[in-house]
Amino acid sequence: MRSHPIFLSLNGHFSRKIVKPNRIGVSTLTKRALLIGIALSTLANLWPAYSSLIVQSSRADHMHLSVGMLIPFVILLLVNVVLESRGRGLSPSELLTVCCMSMVASWMQGEGLSGYLLGVITAPHYFASPENRWEELLLQYLPSWAIIPDRDLVRGFYEGLPPGQSVPWSAWVTPAFWWSLLIVSVLIVNLCVSVLFRKQWMDYEKLAFPIASALLQLTGASGESGKLSVLLKHRLFRIGFAITFCIFCWNITTWFITGLPLFPILSGRPGKYIFTLSPHIPNVIFAFSLMTFTFGYFTRSEVLFSIWFFHFLAIVQAGIFNRLGYDFGSSDPWCSFHPAVGWQGFGGMIVLVGWGLWTARAHFRDVWRHTIGKASGGDSEELMSYRTAVVLLFVALGFGALWMHRAGMGWAPLLAFGFGTAVLYVGLSRIIAESGLVAMRGPITAQAFVWHTFGIAGLGPFSAAALSLTFAWFCDARGLAATMFAHVPRLGAAMNRTARRGLGPSTIVACVVGAFVVCSYVIYQGYHATGGFNFGTVSFASTGSQNGFGISNITAGRIQQGTFSTDWTRVSYLGIGAAFAALLFWLRYQFPGFPIHPVGFTVAAAPPLGNTALTIFLIWAVKALILKIGGLERYRTTIPLFLGFLIGYLGGVTLGLIVDVIWFPGQGHQMHMAW
Numbered sequence: 001m002r003s004h005p006i007f008l009s010l011n012g013h014f015s016r017k018i019v020k021p022n023r024i025g026v027s028t029l030t031k032r033a034l035l036i037g038i039a040l041s042t043l044a045n046l047w048p049a050y051s052s053l054i055v056q057s058s059r060a061d062h063m064h065l066s067v068g069m070l071i072p073f074v075i076l077l078l079v080n081v082v083l084e085s086r087g088r089g090l091s092p093s094e095l096l097t098v099c100c101m102s103m104v105a106s107w108m109q110g111e112g113l114s115g116y117l118l119g120v121i122t123a124p125h126y127f128a129s130p131e132n133r134w135e136e137l138l139l140q141y142l143p144s145w146a147i148i149p150d151r152d153l154v155r156g157f158y159e160g161l162p163p164g165q166s167v168p169w170s171a172w173v174t175p176a177f178w179w180s181l182l183i184v185s186v187l188i189v190n191l192c193v194s195v196l197f198r199k200q201w202m203d204y205e206k207l208a209f210p211i212a213s214a215l216l217q218l219t220g221a222s223g224e225s226g227k228l229s230v231l232l233k234h235r236l237f238r239i240g241f242a243i244t245f246c247i248f249c250w251n252i253t254t255w256f257i258t259g260l261p262l263f264p265i266l267s268g269r270p271g272k273y274i275f276t277l278s279p280h281i282p283n284v285i286f287a288f289s290l291m292t293f294t295f296g297y298f299t300r301s302e303v304l305f306s307i308w309f310f311h312f313l314a315i316v317q318a319g320i321f322n323r324l325g326y327d328f329g330s331s332d333p334w335c336s337f338h339p340a341v342g343w344q345g346f347g348g349m350i351v352l353v354g355w356g357l358w359t360a361r362a363h364f365r366d367v368w369r370h371t372i373g374k375a376s377g378g379d380s381e382e383l384m385s386y387r388t389a390v391v392l393l394f395v396a397l398g399f400g401a402l403w404m405h406r407a408g409m410g411w412a413p414l415l416a417f418g419f420g421t422a423v424l425y426v427g428l429s430r431i432i433a434e435s436g437l438v439a440m441r442g443p444i445t446a447q448a449f450v451w452h453t454f455g456i457a458g459l460g461p462f463s464a465a466a467l468s469l470t471f472a473w474f475c476d477a478r479g480l481a482a483t484m485f486a487h488v489p490r491l492g493a494a495m496n497r498t499a500r501r502g503l504g505p506s507t508i509v510a511c512v513v514g515a516f517v518v519c520s521y522v523i524y525q526g527y528h529a530t531g532g533f534n535f536g537t538v539s540f541a542s543t544g545s546q547n548g549f550g551i552s553n554i555t556a557g558r559i560q561q562g563t564f565s566t567d568w569t570r571v572s573y574l575g576i577g578a579a580f581a582a583l584l585f586w587l588r589y590q591f592p593g594f595p596i597h598p599v600g601f602t603v604a605a606a607p608p609l610g611n612t613a614l615t616i617f618l619i620w621a622v623k624a625l626i627l628k629i630g631g632l633e634r635y636r637t638t639i640p641l642f643l644g645f646l647i648g649y650l651g652g653v654t655l656g657l658i659v660d661v662i663w664f665p666g667q668g669h670q671m672h673m674a675w
Contacts, residue, residue, distance in 0.1 A: 026437075029502040029506060036076070036094075037097055040098055040101070041101050041102045044069040045105065046105035046518060047657075049110065053530070055660050055665055056670075058672035064478070065291075065438045066107065073099060074647060077228045078228065081228065093268055094658075096219055096491050096494060097499070102510065105511045105513070107481040107511070108511060108519075111476065116472055116547075118539070120147075120660055121146065121147045122148050122546075122548065126151055127548075127553075134552065137556040138559065151532060158540065159375040167527045186400060188515055189400070193429075193482070194385050194387055194482075196386070197486070198382060198493075202490060205356075208299075211295065213340060214646075215487075216494055224588075233642055234549075239639040239648075240641040247652070252671060256663075269670055282440070285614070287615070289611065289612045291648070293436050297618060298436050301618075302596075306597035307609070309596070311604050313604065316334075321338065321340055322615070332444065332452075334477055334546060335445055335448050336607070337610065339573075340442070340570075342448075343573040343577060345604055349443065349603075351582050351585065352599070355582075362380075366378055383504045389416075407466040408462035410460065412454070413458075417470065424479060429481055429483045429524075430486075433483075433490075441606040441608055444477065447467055453566060456564040458565065467555070468551050481511070488579075531665075598601045652671065
C-alpha cells in the first residue's frame with residue numbers, strides 16, 4: 001500500500017499531485033557552484049558565531065532553517081540578479097546546489113553542534129571540584145579520548161590565556177578526531193534516511209515541503225514568477241518588506257533615543273511577555289515569531305489548529321496535575337514543560353513514525369529488492385542508488401554503535417537510545433516536511449527516554465557517563481540537521497539526474513568544512529579573546545541544566561543516587577499517548593474530514609510551543625479569514641506579501657547586527673533570538 005487516505009489528506013492547500021519543477025541547469029555540478037557553496041557554508045557558520053559570542057547580538061542556531069544561511073543566501077540571490085543582467089548569473093541548478101550545501105551545513109554552529117560539543121567535552125574536568133565530587137562520580141567513567149582530559153588545558157578556554165601563551169591545539173586533536181568520525185557517521189545516516197524516504201514522502205504521501213517550495217520559487221527552479229528578481233517588482237511583496245523592515249528600523253532607533261518606546265513585536269527579548277495565571281498552571285507566553293508566522297502561512301490549517309489546540313490542552317492538563325499534587329518529578333533538560341504531556345507526546349510520535357513505516361511497507365520492499373539486485377531502475381531519480389544508501393546506512397550505524405559502546409554504553413541502553421533517536425529524527429523530519437514550521441522540537445529527548453526506561457540501576461555508571469556525551473550532538477530533541485537533510489532530495493528533484501547525484505557528497509563536505517571552521521574559531525576566541533565564560537550563551541555557562549555543566553551535574557547526581565530505577569509512571573503515560581495517537585489515526589481513517597491532526601498531539605508541549613503557540617494561533621486565524629473571504633485564489637495571490645515579511649525580517653536582522661557591530665560590540669541586541 002503505497003499511499004493512504006490519512007496521508008493523502010495532509011497536504012494543505014497544495015495540489016494533491018506534486019508538480020515536479022523543470023530540471024534546468026547544467027548537467028553536472030559546476031566548480032563555481034561547489035566553491036560558492038563551501039564559501040556560503042563557512043559564512044553561515046562564522047557570522048552567527050561572531051554575532052552571538054563576540055558581539056552578543058542576534059543568534060541563528062535555534063531554527064531548523066537557519067537565519068545564518070538565509071541572510072547570505074538572499075544576498076547571493078540579489079547579486080545574482082545583477083549577474084543575470086550581464087549574462088553571468090548562476091543557473092537555478094547551481095543556486096540549489098549552494099542552497100542545499102549551506103542549508104544543512106549551517107547546523108554546525110551554535111547550539112546545532114559547536115556550542116554543545118565544545119561544552120560537553122570541556123565541562124567535566126573544568127567544573128569538577130571537591131564539593132561536587134565529580135572526580136569519583138563521573139570523571140573515572142568518561143573515556144579520556146572523548147574529552148579534554150586536563151583542567152589546566154581547558155582553563156584558558158573558559159578564562160582566556162595570559163599574554164604570551166598559545167592555544168594548546170595538541171590537546172584537542174584526539175577528541176576532535178574521534179568526534180569528527182562520529183559526527184560524519186550521523187550525517188551519513190541522515191543523508192541515507194532522507195534518500196530512502198524521498199519517494200514515499202514526495203511521490204506517494206505527497207507531503208507539501210513548504211520550506212523547499214519557497215526556496216524553489218526564490219531560485220527560479222519552479223518558474224520565473226517566484227524569483228526574487230520578479231518579487232522585487234510585486235506590490236504586495238514590497239508592502240510586506242516595508243512593514244517588517246520599518247518596524248526593525250524603529251526599534252533600532254530606540255537604542256539611541258532614550259524614552260522612545262519599542263514596537264511591541266520584532267524587538268527581541270523585550271517583545272516577550274510572560275503571564276502567570278496560577279502557581280499551578282505553566283506560564284503563558286505572549287511572543288511573536290515572524291519566521292513561524294511566515295512559514296505557517298504555507299502549513300495546512302488543520303495542522304496549525306491541532307498544534308495550538310493541543311498546546312492549550314497540555315497547559316490545562318499540567319495545571320490540573322499540579323493542582324492535584326500528582327508528582328512526576330522534574331522535567332529533563334530540553335523536554336516538555338511537564339513530564340506527563342511530554343511522554344504522552346513521545347508515545348504519539350512513536351505511533352506517527354510506526355504508522356508511516358507501515359504505510360510505506362511496499363516502498364521499502366521495493367528498496368530491499370533493489371538492494372539485493374532483484375530490481376533495477378526504480379532508484380534512478382534518487383541522490384544515490386538504494387543499494388548504496390542501504391550499505392552506507394548500515395556501515396554508519398554500525399560505526400556509531402561501536403563508537404558509543406567503546407565510550408562505555410552497554411548494548412541494551414544503546415539500542416534504546418538508537419530507537420529514541422530514530423523516532424525523533426524521522427518523526428521531526430516528517431513533521432517539518434509536512435508543516436514547514438521552522439521552530440519545532442520533539443516532546444522529550446532520547447536521553448530522557450533511556451534514563452527513565454532503565455534508571456541508573458539498569459544503566460550503570462559507565463553507560464550513564466557515555467549517555468551524557470551524546471548531548472554533544474543531540475541535545476535538544478531537534479536532530480543533527482536531519483530535518484534539513486530531508487529537504488535535500490526534494491530540492492534535488494528540480495535538478496537533472498547527473499547533477500543530483502553529486503548533492504549528497506558535496507553537502508557532507510560542506511558540513512565537515514563548516515564544523516571545522518566554526519569549532520576552530522570558537523576555540524581560538526575562547527583562548528585569545530573573551531574566554532568561554534564571557535560568550536554570553538547557555539552552552540558555556542556554569543549554571544542551569546542546558547549545557548555541559550548541567551548535564552555533567554545531573555549525571556553525577558544520578559550516579560550518586562544509585563537507586564534511581566525505571567520510572568513506570570512516565571512509561572505508562574508513553575503508552576497512554578501512543579494509544580491516543582492511534583485513536584486519532586483511526587478516526588482520520590474512518591472519517592476523512594476529521595479536523596484533528598495527530599501531529600499537534602505529538603509536539604503539544606515541546607519547548608518552542610511556549611514561545612510560538614500564539615503566533616501559530618494568529619497565522620491559523622489569518623489563513624482561515626483569507627480562505628473564508630477570498631478562497632484559494634486570494635490565498636495564492638497573497639503569498640508575495642508573506643515572502644515580503646520574510647525578506648524584510650532578514651533585512652532587519654542584518655541591519656541590527658551591523659549597528660551592533662559598530663556601536664554596541666559585546667553589548668548587542670538579540671533581535672533574532674530563540675524561537
